[in-house]
Amino acid sequence: MRVLVCGAGAAGLTTAWWLGRHGWDVLLTERDEHPRGPGHLLDIGGAGYDVLDKMGLLPALARTRRPIRAIEYVDQDGSTLATVSYLAAATLLDGRLLTIMRGDLEAALTAALPAQVRLRRGAEVVGVEDGGVNGLGDPLRVTLSDGRVEEVDLLVGADGLASTVRRLVFGPDRLYVRTLGQQSGAFVFADDELAACLGPNLKVLSLADRQAGFCRTADGRVAAFVVHRGDHSPDDPVAEVRRRCAGMGWIVDRALDHCPAGLAHHPVAQVELAGWHVGRTVLVGDAAAAGSVLAGHGASLAVFGGYRLAESLHQAVDLRAGMIAYQQGLMPAVELVQRTGRRAAGWVAPTTRWQIIIRDGVPALAGPA
Numbered sequence: 001m002r003v004l005v006c007g008a009g010a011a012g013l014t015t016a017w018w019l020g021r022h023g024w025d026v027l028l029t030e031r032d033e034h035p036r037g038p039g040h041l042l043d044i045g046g047a048g049y050d051v052l053d054k055m056g057l058l059p060a061l062a063r064t065r066r067p068i069r070a071i072e073y074v075d076q077d078g079s080t081l082a083t084v085s086y087l088a089a090a091t092l093l094d095g096r097l098l099t100i101m102r103g104d105l106e107a108a109l110t111a112a113l114p115a116q117v118r119l120r121r122g123a124e125v126v127g128v129e130d131g132g133v134n135g136l137g138d139p140l141r142v143t144l145s146d147g148r149v150e151e152v153d154l155l156v157g158a159d160g161l162a163s164t165v166r167r168l169v170f171g172p173d174r175l176y177v178r179t180l181g182q183q184s185g186a187f188v189f190a191d192d193e194l195a196a197c198l199g200p201n202l203k204v205l206s207l208a209d210r211q212a213g214f215c216r217t218a219d220g221r222v223a224a225f226v227v228h229r230g231d232h233s234p235d236d237p238v239a240e241v242r243r244r245c246a247g248m249g250w251i252v253d254r255a256l257d258h259c260p261a262g263l264a265h266h267p268v269a270q271v272e273l274a275g276w277h278v279g280r281t282v283l284v285g286d287a288a289a290a291g292s293v294l295a296g297h298g299a300s301l302a303v304f305g306g307y308r309l310a311e312s313l314h315q316a317v318d319l320r321a322g323m324i325a326y327q328q329g330l331m332p333a334v335e336l337v338q339r340t341g342r343r344a345a346g347w348v349a350p351t352t353r354w355q356i357i358i359r360d361g362v363p364a365l366a367g368p369a
């Protein structure tokens, strides 16, 4: 079987790894010419962690694990209001929790790809022609931005929240993407003084309608994320982040001075599709079912979804049965994560006074530092 997997994030890399291991001929295409860099901090536990274990990747990932001890909630002067221990969370999961940068996860998955997988960077999917949408007829023809046309038995859209494959095959985003009224940004920058003041924890400042968090990266830089109100993707994300987050206090204004032109900026949004496959095309990861950055399980679901898709296809009598089994098996977990994401959106940027009071009071119940 020939498959084209579009997108070399956690979902695409995991799908490609497992399909390659099962002997499929896999072409993995990635829009970016180069690996994406450190990205943001990820917690991976539960089913996603178990898949990485099955893949034998835990020793490599352990070397890049970030030694974050706690989430520390601070006030506008940087004084600690409360800490929530990672150790406690890890204990609840029998220690099966990884805290790593997204770039380190993607690097480990890329390095482990089997020989059956060809990774082609700088190649974006720009067109899909499926002659047998209703009956899995002829192979698909997929056009890439480098001008090549690939004929494949299956196309996997693993190209994230703003998936091109989903738009081309399932229809425009307005039908499936539900924005939760907020935007998020993440960037990494060098500032020795700020890095030193962060210590070993993830520090978070949360105000009524915006949140900023910072931690140190392995090479001594600072990884930052912000979430702020906003219904529409701005034309100039850097200016928007600076405008929305200015005056938060603590180190935020200084950090905003480092905000790079290539800031990763996304709507806080969910993807809600009744089905993840049409003809010979199937979606996985955020492309299929983003729960939003606030749900906190996107990478775990991307890894677990890639595994479930490959296993379902491998075990089924034909492609269609495999895609149906994949969807039926994964949908309940996805619905749970999406409910969490919707609830979290209300707490990060609450709309009522009572929500603000409760949101700010709950971390304090965890106790002082």
Ligand SMILES: Cc1cc2nc3c(=O)[nH]c(=O)nc-3n(C[C@H](O)[C@H](O)[C@H](O)COP(=O)(O)OP(=O)(O)OC[C@H]3O[C@@H](n4cnc5c(N)ncnc54)[C@H](O)[C@@H]3O)c2cc1C
Residues within 6 Å of the ligand: 006, 007, 008, 009, 010, 011, 012, 029, 030, 031, 032, 040, 041, 042, 043, 044, 102, 123, 124, 125, 126, 158, 159, 160, 161, 162, 163, 164, 165, 184, 185, 186, 225, 284, 285, 286, 287, 292, 293, 296, 297, 298, 299, 300, 301, 302
């Ligand atoms: C600040 C922040 C914090 C987060 N924290 C957590 C956390 O603690 N735990 C957790 O589990 N999740 C977390 N997430 C969510 C997690 O990062 C995502 O859910 C996960 O990365 C989704 O993986 P994916 O492979 O589906 O998509 P992506 O990571 O978006 O990867 C998609 C890939 O496809 C490529 N691509 C896009 N279009 C095309 C195209 N047309 N052709 C070819 N390639 C294309 C992109 O370049 C990219 O490499 C967080 C997200 C953010 C922003």
